[in-house]
Structure formats: structure tokens, C-alpha cells
Amino acid sequence: MRKFPLWDRLRRRPAVAFSHELIARYHSHDIPRQSAALSYYILFALFPILIFISTLLGLLQLDVDSILRVLDTVMPRAAVELCGTYLEYVGQTASPSMLWFSLIFSIYFPIRAANCLMRGVRRAYGLEGGVGLFVYYLRLLLYTVSLLLVLAVALVLTTVGQRLLTYLTAHLSFSPYLIELWHYLRFVVLAVFLFAALGLLYALAQDRPQAAEGIVPGVLISLAAWMLLSLGFSFYVENFASYSVIYGTLGAVIVLLIWLYFSSITLLLGAELNAMLLARKNFPKEGT
Numbered sequence: 001m002r003k004f005p006l007w008d009r010l011r012r013r014p015a016v017a018f019s020h021e022l023i024a025r026y027h028s029h030d031i032p033r034q035s036a037a038l039s040y041y042i043l044f045a046l047f048p049i050l051i052f053i054s055t056l057l058g059l060l061q062l063d064v065d066s067i068l069r070v071l072d073t074v075m076p077r078a079a080v081e082l083c084g085t086y087l088e089y090v091g092q093t094a095s096p097s098m099l100w101f102s103l104i105f106s107i108y109f110p111i112r113a114a115n116c117l118m119r120g121v122r123r124a125y126g127l128e129g130g131v132g133l134f135v136y137y138l139r140l141l142l143y144t145v146s147l148l149l150v151l152a153v154a155l156v157l158t159t160v161g162q163r164l165l166t167y168l169t170a171h172l173s174f175s176p177y178l179i180e181l182w183h184y185l186r187f188v189v190l191a192v193f194l195f196a197a198l199g200l201l202y203a204l205a206q207d208r209p210q211a212a213e214g215i216v217p218g219v220l221i222s223l224a225a226w227m228l229l230s231l232g233f234s235f236y237v238e239n240f241a242s243y244s245v246i247y248g249t250l251g252a253v254i255v256l257l258i259w260l261y262f263s264s265i266t267l268l269l270g271a272e273l274n275a276m277l278l279a280r281k282n283f284p285k286e287g288t
Contacts, residue, residue: 035264045109076234079256121205124271154193222270
């Protein structure tokens with residue numbers, strides 16, 4: 001006699017079976033530990049990158065607030081304030097030695113983070129091993145450089161775009177409604193760049209070229225889940241959590257680290273989702 005007949009019936013439903021398999025892969029591929037390692041490297045990569053952003057702000061004559069307004073759309077406010085404080089500090093204490101420090105570690109830690117992320121993606125697709133060391137690290141370097149460029153361009157476009165439109169409106173008789181429209185479109189631009197960055201990662205992690213249907217679904221769902229998670233976590237932190245009471249001055253760092261951890265989980269689950277969809281396509285009898 002079965003102990004859980006209701007569960008046995010529910011498990012036959014496609015949606016329930018799919019969710020059950022995703023949870024099983026979450027545990028079997030040790031995504032919590034992978035996400036913790038990825039969060040660690042991203043945290044260490046973040047501050048050297050902020051030094052470069054500070055340098056970029058000076059070259060483009062942008063203020064810190066223009067960058068923070070963009071970050072505030074996806075990050076908890078406590079984490080944004082931490083980044084803002086750091087950017088202001090770097091701007092006041094800039095020196096050649098600090099620039100060299102950022103140059104070295106802006107490459108080293110992002111490569112380590114990208115390596116952790118790419119290994120997690122390859123594990124999701126069942127591609128552990130089977131690729132030459134030189135080819136793997138060449139792809140890793142290519143992705144790291146591409147990611148940094150994509151983030152830099154996205155940041156510049158979302159912050160410089162409004163200034164450019166203001167100039168065009170004043171001197172070339174452009175419609176002032178374009179400025180208001182850009183206020184909303186800049187987030188679409190940011191989403192497109194994030195889509196390209198994550199899609200490039202999933203593509204470069206493959207041993208051979210992968211069709212779009214093996215990459216795009218996971219990218220879309222991962223980004224959608226990441227946005228919802230970021231909004232929900234930000235709302236929770238701002239209205240209910242009291243990290244400063246527990247952790248004191250480290251509260252903002254803890255908030256940032258938790259946000260990075262949950263973000264890492266969504267990125268890796270996107271790859272798991274793609275792998276499951278491919279398995280169902282290639283082995284329909286086993287996948288249903």
C-alpha cells in the first residue's frame with residue numbers, strides 16, 4: 001500500500017515532474033556551494049571594478065549619483081549606498097598605485113568568478129571535462145573581457161544617454177518627450193546587455209555550437225527570476241530586515257553578499273533549466 005498516493009499522482013503531472021527534477025539537480029549539482037563560491041569571487045571583484053568606474057566617471061565627467069541611480073534599480077539600497085560611499089572615497093583618494101591595484105585585480109577576480117560560473121554551467125549541461133585546457137582558458141579570458149566591456153558600455157549608455165538627449169533637444173530641435181521616453185528605455189537597454197552577457201556565457205561554455213533553443217529559454221527565465229528576486233529582496237531589506245542591528249557597520253556588506261548569493265543561484269539554475277529542456281528534446285520518452 002502506498003503511503004503518499006496523492007504525491008504519486010501529482011508527480012505524474014508535467015509541471016510537478018519538471019519542478020521535482022529541477023530541485024533534484026539543484027541538490028545533486030551542489031548549486032548552494034557553487035553559488036557561495038561565486039558570490040565570494042564577485043564580492044572581491046566588485047571593489048576593483050568600482051575603482052575603474054570611478055576613473056571612468058572622471059573621464060566622462062559624470063557624477064556618482066548617475067551611476068547609483070542605475071544600480072538602485074537592481075540592487076538593495078543598502079548595497080547601493082555601500083558602493084556610493086566607496087566610489088566617493090576612491091574619487092577623493094585616487095592615486096597611480098590605486099589605479100594599478102584596480103587594473104590587476106579587476107582582471108584576476110573577474111576571471112576567477114567567470115571560471116566558477118562557467119564550471120557550474122558546464123556541469124549543468126553535463127560537459128565536465130572533454131575540452132582542452134588552453135581552449136577552456138581562452139574562452140574564459142574572452143568571456144571575462146567581453147563581460148567587462150558589456151557592463152562598461154551598458155553603464156555608459158544608461159547614464160550618458162539622457163545627457164546626450166538633453167543636448168540634442170536643446171540644439172537640434174529633438175522632441176523633449178524623448179528624454180522622458182529614455183527614462184524608461186534605459187532599463188530595456190540594460191536588460192538587453194545583461195541578456196547578451198548571460199547568453200554569451202552559456203554559449204562559450206559549450207563544447208560545440210549550441211542552437212538558440214538550448215540557450216535562450218534559460219537566459220530569459222534566469223534574468224526574469226533575478227529581477228523579481230532583486231525587487232523582492234530589496235523590498236524585504238528596506239521594510240522588514242534589521243541587518244545593521246545584528247551585524248552593525250557590516251550590515252551593508254552582508255546585504256550585498258546575500259544578494260550576490262541569490263543572484264548566483266538564479267544564474268546557475270538558468271543553465272540547469274536549459275539542460276533539462278535539451279534532455280527532453282533529445283530523449284522525449286525519458287524526459288516525460
